[in-house]
Amino acid sequence: MANITKKVSWSSRADESGAAGEGTPLLNGSEQPRHSRQPSEGGSLCQIGRLSTVDLEEEITSDEESQRGRPKEIPHNEKLLSLKYESLDYDNIENQLFLEEERKMSYMGFRCLEISRWVVCGLIGFLTGLIACFIDIVVEQLAGIKYQVVKENIEKFTEVGGLSISLLLWAVLNSAIVMLGAIIVAFFEPIAAGSGIPQIKCYLNGIKIPRVVRLKTLVVKVGGVICSVVGGLAVGKEGPMIHSGAVVAAGVSQGRSTSLKRDFKIFEYFRRDTEKRDFVSAGAAAGVSAAFGAPVGGVLFSLEEGASFWNQMLTWRIFFASMISTFTLNFFLSIYHNKPGELSNPGLINFGRFQGDSVAYNLYEIPLFIAMGAIGGLLGALFNVLNYWLTIFRIRYVHRPCLQVMEAMLVAAVTATVSFTMIYFSNDCQPLGPEHTEEYPLQLFCADGEYNSMATAFFNTPERSVRSLFHNQPGTYNPLTLGLFTLTYFFLACWTYGLAVSAGVFIPSLLIGAAWGRLCGIMLATITPDGSIWADPGKYALIGAAAQLGGIVRMTLSLTVIMVEATGNVTYGLPIMLVLMTAKIVGDYFVEGLYDIHIKLQSVPFLHWEAPATSHWLTAREVMSSPVTCLNRIEKVGTIVDTLSNTSTNHNGFPVVVKVSGSDEPPKLCGLILRSQLIVLLKHKVFSIHVSQDERECMMDLTEFMNATPYTVPQETSLPRVFKLFRALGLRHLVVVDDENRVVGLVTRKDLARYHLGKHGLEELQLAQT
Amino acid sequence: MLLSFGVMRSREIPGCHMITTVRPVIAASWASYTNISVDQVGPGNVSCRDSLLHSDRLMLVFQLYNNLKNLWDSSGCKNCITAGLQSPTNDTLYFMATLHQTTSCFDKYQHGNHTELCKNCKNTYKDLNELYSRMEKNQTLCIDIEDAMNMTRKEWSKKFNCSFPREETVPVIAVSSFMLFLPIIFYLSSFLHSEQKKRKLIHPKRAKSYTSLMNIQDKQS
Numbered sequence: 001m002a003n004i005t006k007k008v009s010w011s012s013r014a015d016e017s018g019a020a021g022e023g024t025p026l027l028n029g030s031e032q033p034r035h036s037r038q039p040s041e042g043g044s045l046c047q048i049g050r051l052s053t054v055d056l057e058e059e060i061t062s063d064e065e066s067q068r069g070r071p072k073e074i075p076h077n078e079k080l081l082s083l084k085y086e087s088l089d090y091d092n093i094e095n096q097l098f099l100e101e102e103r104k105m106s107y108m109g110f111r112c113l114e115i116s117r118w119v120v121c122g123l124i125g126f127l128t129g130l131i132a133c134f135i136d137i138v139v140e141q142l143a144g145i146k147y148q149v150v151k152e153n154i155e156k157f158t159e160v161g162g163l164s165i166s167l168l169l170w171a172v173l174n175s176a177i178v179m180l181g182a183i184i185v186a187f188f189e190p191i192a193a194g195s196g197i198p199q200i201k202c203y204l205n206g207i208k209i210p211r212v213v214r215l216k217t218l219v220v221k222v223g224g225v226i227c228s229v230v231g232g233l234a235v236g237k238e239g240p241m242i243h244s245g246a247v248v249a250a251g252v253s254q255g256r257s258t259s260l261k262r263d264f265k266i267f268e269y270f271r272r273d274t275e276k277r278d279f280v281s282a283g284a285a286a287g288v289s290a291a292f293g294a295p296v297g298g299v300l301f302s303l304e305e306g307a308s309f310w311n312q313m314l315t316w317r318i319f320f321a322s323m324i325s326t327f328t329l330n331f332f333l334s335i336y337h338n339k340p341g342e343l344s345n346p347g348l349i350n351f352g353r354f355q356g357d358s359v360a361y362n363l364y365e366i367p368l369f370i371a372m373g374a375i376g377g378l379l380g381a382l383f384n385v386l387n388y389w390l391t392i393f394r395i396r397y398v399h400r401p402c403l404q405v406m407e408a409m410l411v412a413a414v415t416a417t418v419s420f421t422m423i424y425f426s427n428d429c430q431p432l433g434p435e436h437t438e439e440y441p442l443q444l445f446c447a448d449g450e451y452n453s454m455a456t457a458f459f460n461t462p463e464r465s466v467r468s469l470f471h472n473q474p475g476t477y478n479p480l481t482l483g484l485f486t487l488t489y490f491f492l493a494c495w496t497y498g499l500a501v502s503a504g505v506f507i508p509s510l511l512i513g514a515a516w517g518r519l520c521g522i523m524l525a526t527i528t529p530d531g532s533i534w535a536d537p538g539k540y541a542l543i544g545a546a547a548q549l550g551g552i553v554r555m556t557l558s559l560t561v562i563m564v565e566a567t568g569n570v571t572y573g574l575p576i577m578l579v580l581m582t583a584k585i586v587g588d589y590f591v592e593g594l595y596d597i598h599i600k601l602q603s604v605p606f607l608h609w610e611a612p613a614t615s616h617w618l619t620a621r622e623v624m625s626s627p628v629t630c631l632n633r634i635e636k637v638g639t640i641v642d643t644l645s646n647t648s649t650n651h652n653g654f655p656v657v658v659k660v661s662g663s664d665e666p667p668k669l670c671g672l673i674l675r676s677q678l679i680v681l682l683k684h685k686v687f688s689i690h691v692s693q694d695e696r697e698c699m700m701d702l703t704e705f706m707n708a709t710p711y712t713v714p715q716e717t718s719l720p721r722v723f724k725l726f727r728a729l730g731l732r733h734l735v736v737v738d739d740e741n742r743v744v745g746l747v748t749r750k751d752l753a754r755y756h757l758g759k760h761g762l763e764e765l766q767l768a769q770t
Numbered sequence: 771m772l773l774s775f776g777v778m779r780s781r782e783i784p785g786c787h788m789i790t791t792v793r794p795v796i797a798a799s800w801a802s803y804t805n806i807s808v809d810q811v812g813p814g815n816v817s818c819r820d821s822l823l824h825s826d827r828l829m830l831v832f833q834l835y836n837n838l839k840n841l842w843d844s845s846g847c848k849n850c851i852t853a854g855l856q857s858p859t860n861d862t863l864y865f866m867a868t869l870h871q872t873t874s875c876f877d878k879y880q881h882g883n884h885t886e887l888c889k890n891c892k893n894t895y896k897d898l899n900e901l902y903s904r905m906e907k908n909q910t911l912c913i914d915i916e917d918a919m920n921m922t923r924k925e926w927s928k929k930f931n932c933s934f935p936r937e938e939t940v941p942v943i944a945v946s947s948f949m950l951f952l953p954i955i956f957y958l959s960s961f962l963h964s965e966q967k968k969r970k971l972i973h974p975k976r977a978k979s980y981t982s983l984m985n986i987q988d989k990q991s
Contacts, residue, residue, distance in 0.1 A: 626976060
């Protein structure tokens with residue numbers, strides 16, 4: 001028995017057997033492996049067109065043989081789908097046991113459940129806020145220590161000479177800290193790399209990404225993001241908050257932890273993919289809310305990314321979780337800053353208050369904003385294309401963990417080098433006011449009482465730099481400084497995203513956009529006659545930041561609301577919306593958003609909102625997998641074991657068929673059972689003992705455990721209709737039947753996701769082993 | 771009266787001194803101002819305070835007093851002048867003494883080579899700077915001290931050009947080029963030596979399209 005369970009629980013191991021022509025499905029316990037197209041679906045195939053069936057068989061066998069000869073291997077590209085990703089079981093498995101449980105629950109029971117859902121959402125918000133608070137405080141403390149050390153060193157060596165030693169010190173400090181962050185990600189939990197938003201997008205789409213919502217992932221993510229930000233990489237800490245929020249939600253709602261191997265015996269009703277996915281939506285929203293201080297933006301983010309199954313109560317609960325999250329963060333940060341109850345830090349990134357006369361905009365500035373949106377779209381497309389090629393290179397060549405760690409260290413060292421060199425050669429000095437907002441003003445070669453203006457951009461955490469760009473007085477920044485900064489930071493950020501470190505891309509995009517936006521504002525002020533009155537550079541910095549971020553991530557609704565909430569001023573809603581729309585339209589003409597690119601490169605079978613246009617000519621028959629491995633309602637254990645341990649096919653759902661007794665008709669569909677259920681049944685030996693002691697001869701009755709009412713579609717159903725049913729209900733398996741309710745094929749996510757609209761019309765992606 | 775004071779504002783008349791000269795006059799008027807009780811009511815049932823002070827749109831007395839009060843607060847003069855407004859505090863006197871040392875050092879060497887000046891006056895200037903930073907941290911600064919320090923700093927950096935020159939261009943460039951070169955080597959070596967990750971394609975079993983078959987048969991028949 002143990003042998004079988006080991007074999008059948010593989011699910012993501014590489015397929016050693018090679019080409020997929022080998023084992024043919026067993027059916028009815030018949031030990032006839034070479035009987036290729038089986039009678040149950042072959043029955044209907046037989047009836048269709050006798051002549052063609054014969055051709056059909058010959059053609060397929062000849063294909064098979066040629067395939068068996070040469071298993072094709074190609075270098076990794078974006079047009080592949082991986083076999084290792086399965087759908088979540090969002091659709092309830094309504095077997096007799098489940099129905100009995102549901103019928104037993106009283107009205108009070110359902111009310112208690114509803115209340116406990118609210119409690120869980122509140123808990124999710126609270127814990128997410130605490131985690132955000134923790135990250136913020138630790139980053140502030142550690143970054144403060146690092147900048148203090150480097151600043152003292154620079155000041156010492158400015159006088160006596162030997163500044164190259166300061167450079168080396170800065171680079172070594174950066175490398176060491178980032179090395180720590182990269183090691184925990186690359187060696188312990190690779191799924192924690194990147195910002196986590198692509199993985200959560202996939203999870204909300206209904207794909208089971210292995211290990212993405214485990215406690216270990218959370219720990220590695222939090223540690224990784226702290227190391228990345230303190231290590232001075234061109235990254236942000238806001239994106240990883242979304243992933244953290246989702247992990248918290250998945251963990252808290254299940255009432256148990258696989259990493260810690262503890263079961264707290266609570267929330268057992270919620271241990272289903274349906275409830276889990278809904279709570280993860282709440283967790284993601286709480287994460288966005290804690291990151292940006294934008295509760296409504298968080299709700300809309302979950303809506304935009306995950307809504308295939310949306311309802312009012314869910315929205316309400318998610319909003320509750322977001323509000324609790326931002327409030328918790330605000331409260332604890334105010335305590336930390338010794339101003340309890342002041343509540344002025346609603347999020348990890350604080351854009352500051354945009355108020356006053358200078359920040360109002362006029363109607364004639366709207367075309368300027370739209371132009372900036374177009375520029376943002378172009379720059380964003382450039383960023384995405386460069387990052388795409390870099391990521392392909394990394395997947396193909398830099399795939400060993402030690403190489404990934406080394407790459408991260410090199411990036412950190414080069415970031416320090418570039419920053420130092422820029423600061424060193426900058427001649428831009430600004431006077432130090434009494435209420436200066438610079439935490440670590442570097443004087444370097446400026447006159448006394450002045451500080452190096454380039455250092456305010458480079459020698460700071462990115463969040464603070466963004467704030468300075470938004471709110472500093474006109475004249476604080478030299479155009480040349482800003483231009484050089486934009487250029488270098490753009491390439492640094494593009495290089496950094498995709499490393500094996502936990503890092504987000506929101507803040508670097510905002511920073512790049514704020515820099516060139518401010519530059520636009522300064523240029524406008526010099527070009528136009530009374531520009532210095534209305535062309536406030538801080539306002540243009542905000543618009544530039546929104547444009548650049550929209551150009552890179554291509555989020556529309558949620559990003560607009562996040563930016564509006566983060567600036568605390570609804571007045572900016574219209575310009576920001578126009579800018580983001582423009583950036584998206586312009587950028588989409590060239591290339592997709594950054595997260596979508598990374599999802600494609602990971603070969604995830606992502607289902608979009610609708611089936612690709614011009615796919616109406618495809619029917620379920622072309623889409624489905626056929627033939628299908630079916631099981632009888634009362635099946636021999638030996639057959640079940642053989643089916644499950646057949647490593648050449650990756651089936652996780654098996655239609656259950658029943659033979660009408662006494663007749664020769666092919667069996668009809670009566671249910672659907674999952675691999676996981678079969679494994680549990682085998683483990684617990686739920687079968688009746690037959691006369692002979694050999695367990696393989698025992699019979700197992702699947703009636704009670706199978707889903708007796710699986711969704712089916714006739715085989716002539718068009719692809720868009722199948723797609724809509726599959727996506728809207730969050731299905732995992734959809735059985736295709738003929739007009740006599742006999743199983744013809746099975747539609748899974750991978751069958752649907754392989755069609756997408758490419759540059760030359762409808763394209764089909766290929767399946768690969770990854 | 772105030773304007774003429776402002777015009778005379780120069781290095782020789784420290785700001786706090788000016789303010790303290792004017793302050794008693796205004797303080798006296800404010801005393802009488804606050805003494806006007808709210809309760810006292812004049813003819814027509816209007817409070818005395820309102821009729822005296824808020825009678826015109828400008829509210830001249832009120833505004834003048836407020837502005838001077840703000841000036842006093844923001845200049846921080848209370849850090850430099852003792853409580854009785856009689857004389858500067860000890861800290862201020864010490865600062866002025868150090869400043870005097872520095873300026874006399876400047877005066878001594880200013881006609882010669884500026885590098886001589888930079889070398890000889892460096893220690894006194896450094897002491898002055900450190901004293902200033904300490905006072906800044908303790909927040910015992912007032913506008914007079916800040917102004918004086920600013921002037922001295924401007925002289926030191928701009929007039930005598932004594933701040934640090936950028937000498938180390940070559941080592942910095944060398945180290946940074948080396949650092950920038952490392953990733954190129956890294957990527958080249960991983961491109962040449964790493965095994966390229968390949969993906970094995972899987973060809974799943976599919977049923978032949980019924981509709982296309984039907985179409986073919988229809989077309990043939």
